[in-house]
Amino acid sequence: MPRYYTEEHEWIDVDGDVATVGITDFAQGQLGDIVFVEVPDTGAELSQGGDAAVVESVKAASDVYAPVDGTVTEGNSQLEEDPALVNSDPEGEGWFFRLALSDKSQLDRLMDAAAYKAFCDAL
Amino acid sequence: MTETEQLDEDVAIEAATEVLPLDAWHRGKGGRMVEFAGYWMPIQYEGIMAEHLWVRENAGLFDVSHMGQLALSGDKVAEALETLVPGDISALKPGRMRYSLLLDEDGGILDDLMITNEGDQYGIVVNGAVKWEDIGHLRENLPDDITLNHNEDYGLLALQGPKAVTALARLVPEAAGLVFMQATRATWNGHGITISRSGYTGEDGFEISLPNEALTDFADALCAMDEVKPIGLGARDSLRLEAGLPLYGHDLDPTIDPVEGDLAFAVSKRRREEGGFPGAARILGHLADGSPRKRVGLLVDGKMPVREGAKLFDGNTEIGVVTSGGFAPSVGAPIAMGYVPRDHAEPGTALAAEVRGKRVACTVAAMPFVPHNYVRKTGA
Numbered sequence: 001m002p003r004y005y006t007e008e009h010e011w012i013d014v015d016g017d018v019a020t021v022g023i024t025d026f027a028q029g030q031l032g033d034i035v036f037v038e039v040p041d042t043g044a045e046l047s048q049g050g051d052a053a054v055v056e057s058v059k060a061a062s063d064v065y066a067p068v069d070g071t072v073t074e075g076n077s078q079l080e081e082d083p084a085l086v087n088s089d090p091e092g093e094g095w096f097f098r099l100a101l102s103d104k105s106q107l108d109r110l111m112d113a114a115a116y117k118a119f120c121d122a123l
Numbered sequence: 124m125t126e127t128e129q130l131d132e133d134v135a136i137e138a139a140t141e142v143l144p145l146d147a148w149h150r151g152k153g154g155r156m157v158e159f160a161g162y163w164m165p166i167q168y169e170g171i172m173a174e175h176l177w178v179r180e181n182a183g184l185f186d187v188s189h190m191g192q193l194a195l196s197g198d199k200v201a202e203a204l205e206t207l208v209p210g211d212i213s214a215l216k217p218g219r220m221r222y223s224l225l226l227d228e229d230g231g232i233l234d235d236l237m238i239t240n241e242g243d244q245y246g247i248v249v250n251g252a253v254k255w256e257d258i259g260h261l262r263e264n265l266p267d268d269i270t271l272n273h274n275e276d277y278g279l280l281a282l283q284g285p286k287a288v289t290a291l292a293r294l295v296p297e298a299a300g301l302v303f304m305q306a307t308r309a310t311w312n313g314h315g316i317t318i319s320r321s322g323y324t325g326e327d328g329f330e331i332s333l334p335n336e337a338l339t340d341f342a343d344a345l346c347a348m349d350e351v352k353p354i355g356l357g358a359r360d361s362l363r364l365e366a367g368l369p370l371y372g373h374d375l376d377p378t379i380d381p382v383e384g385d386l387a388f389a390v391s392k393r394r395r396e397e398g399g400f401p402g403a404a405r406i407l408g409h410l411a412d413g414s415p416r417k418r419v420g421l422l423v424d425g426k427m428p429v430r431e432g433a434k435l436f437d438g439n440t441e442i443g444v445v446t447s448g449g450f451a452p453s454v455g456a457p458i459a460m461g462y463v464p465r466d467h468a469e470p471g472t473a474l475a476a477e478v479r480g481k482r483v484a485c486t487v488a489a490m491p492f493v494p495h496n497y498v499r500k501t502g503a
Contacts, residue, residue, distance in 0.1 A: 032357070033172040035450040035457075036426050038479070054479065056428050058171040058450050059357050083426070 004107055005116035006067045011091055014107060021067060022095040023055065023086065026120050031057045034086040039075030039097050046070055046099060048106055053096050055086065068106040070099035143188045144278050144335040148342055152353050160251035162189045164356055171357035175452040178324055178362055179493070182286040183354035184345050188278035191254030192332055193261070196244040197269035204238065204245065207264055209381060209400040211391030217242040220304050220319055224381055224389050225249075225257060230402015231377035232384060233260060235369070239306045239319060246306075246317065248279065248330070250371045278338040283328030283362070285496060286350035291318070291329050294344055298329060303497040311341065324359070325366025325495045364458060365451050367420055367490025373431055374418060374446040374460055382409035383462070385418040385490075416443065417468040420490040421476070423448070423457040427483055429476040435461055436475045436482065442467055445476060453493045459485065 004012045009027035013020040028034065036056040046052050046066035053064040053075075075097045079085060086094040101107075111119060140158045143149075149156065154165030164186070167174060177183055195204070201212040210223035220239035224232050234253050239246040249257045254273075261271055282291050291298040297309045298318055306319035314337040322328035333341055345351045360370065369375045375384050380402060382390075387410060394400055398407060423429050428449050435443035448459030459476070467474065472487040 032167060032170050033450075036428055038427070056450070058175075058361060058452065059166070061428070061430065080426075 003113060004110035005113065006110055007119060008065050008067070010064065010067045012067050012110065014101070017101050018073065018098055019068065019070065019101055020095050020098050023064060023090055025090045028087050028090040031055060031062060033058050034083045037079040037083045037086060037096065039079060040072045042072055042074060044072040046072060064096060067110065069102045071102065072097050072099050074098045143186060144338050145186050145188065145342060148339050149186065149353070154353065154355060159356055160189050162251065164189060165353070167355040167357045168353050171355070171361060172452050174352065174354045174358035175361050177352055178284045178326060178354055178358060179453050180285065181352070182282055182284035182290050182350045183358070184342060184351055185281040185283065185354050185359055186278070187281050189251035190279055191249040191251065191257060192274040192277050192279060193247040193249065193258065194244045194272045194274060195247065195265070195269055200245050200269055203265050203269055205394070205400065207261070207401065209390040209394050209406065210238065211393045212238060214393070215240045218305055218307060220306050220321060222389055224386060225260065226401040227377055228401050230380040230405040232375045232379050232381065233257065233377055235371050235375060237321065241306065241308070241317070252372055276335055277332050278335050280331045280338070280342065281322050281328060282331065282345060282351070283322045283324040283326045285327055287328040288498070290345060290348050290350045293348070303499050312337065320498065323368055324362035325368070325491055325493060327496050327498045361449060361452055364447055364449060364460070365453055365491065365493040366495060367460070367492060369418065369460070370447055380406050380409060380414070382406060382414040383416055383418065413465050416462045416464050418460060419463055419468050420488040420492060421445070421459040421461060421474070421485045422488040423459060423476065424484040426457065427478060428457040429459045429478055429483055429485065433476045433478055435463060436477065437467060451492060458492050460490070463487070
């Protein structure tokens with residue numbers, strides 16, 4: 001299953017036409033203790049670069065943008081009870097939402113793991 | 124160089140973020156530096172939640188050297204100060220300190236500050252973000268024969284938490300002899316320092332003023348102890364929020380007077396009787412009849428933080444605004460403070476806050492959210 005990354009520090013796992021989206025370990029480290037996550041409603045239409053979710057640390061609220069266009073099929077309801085999953089397992093159990101991709105060609109412009117690592121190292 | 128170029132350069136210099144004496148020390152301890160009040164300061168080291176909880180159980184060292192440390196000397200300093208603040212400064216005995224408010228002519232709060240009678244002078248600690256304005260205001264309004272010194276060659280550390288006294292007394296034995304809001308001069312490693320039993324976390328603790336060249340060694344000596352960890356601005360903010368303490372520039376500003384700010388205690392009894400402080404008519408009127416609006420605490424339902432700027436509603440009517448808010452680690456829930464009309468200020472009043480277009484239920488709550496642990500008697 002290919003994994004892509006964005007410059008906004010999101011990861012996207014693609015399985016057929018469905019993508020799972022979360023924020024990277026780098027992002028959670030920058031945010032610090034996560035106390036609240038607002039995931040999009042099922043059925044919400046997201047467009048690349050638009051608001052998709054909100055993640056709140058003790059200190060501040062941050063927007064999470066849609067990495068690609070798509071329709072939300074599921075938000076991670078576990079984050080409601082346990083937002084700290086984003087800290088403890090950001091690239092696994094701490095996923096944010098799943099969406100049905102509407103334009104798979106958008107994935108071509110995202111980074112792979114090596115490119116993302118280089119991107120973070122340069123920050 | 125033309126005049127314009129000189130002006131541009133001055134503006135650039137003024138805008139540049141300054142570096143505090145402990146900058147390298149913070150970075151060496153893993154501090155994540157952010158710009159605050161014109162300085163690079165550590166927002167956190169290991170994480171705000173862990174640091175916050177550490178202070179409530181142990182002792183945390185905060186660098187607050189961005190704050191302005193002023194000293195007033197000359198004749199009748201207390202009387203002169205009383206023309207600018209509503210506290211009974213004349214009654215302040217040597218070695219005692221008091222929280223007070225710098226007021227504009229309408230009684231609006233220009234800053235909140237600590238005033239200490241140091242015997243030969245009055246020490247004043249003001250907020251970093253407005254210290255230059257404060258200095259200007261004091262210079263303009265105090266008699267010329269009073270000398271104002273800005274001690275930029277001194278840093279200020281706060282050691283806060285239930286184990287602060289144990290830790291500090293190892294370095295400065297005089298610490299154990301102070302109670303809340305007392306101060307004394309002392310010596311450490313040949314450096315003249317001033318310590319006071321005070322702070323802004325709601326916990327027992329101390330503030331220590333010492334020469335810049337002694338800061339690194341002193342901070343190292345404290346952090347070498349098992350009880351002490353360095354703590355960043357993030358936890359300082361969540362600790363003071365839980366303690367119900369307002370943050371200037373957020374919960375207090377020149378549109379707010381002491382009664383509205385729920386700081387009526389800072390208007391001393393004698394001053395209420397005699398008046399003679401800026402905005403006395405408005406403030407005494409508000410003391411007698413209640414102010415139209417008041418700063419209150421808010422307990423927030425659920426987990427979504429309600430932050431500064433969120434509008435407050437009673438039904439569909441917008442009635443107020445949140446001025447500080449966030450997740451409270453010791454409470455385990457989001458809390459906030461804000462301004463509401465007098466008839467909505469009773470604890471238990473049900474309100475709603477608007478966050479990203481959604482309504483969040485909240486309830487007016489008595490402050491502090493976490494009890495204060497000030498030490499008012501030694502050996503207690």
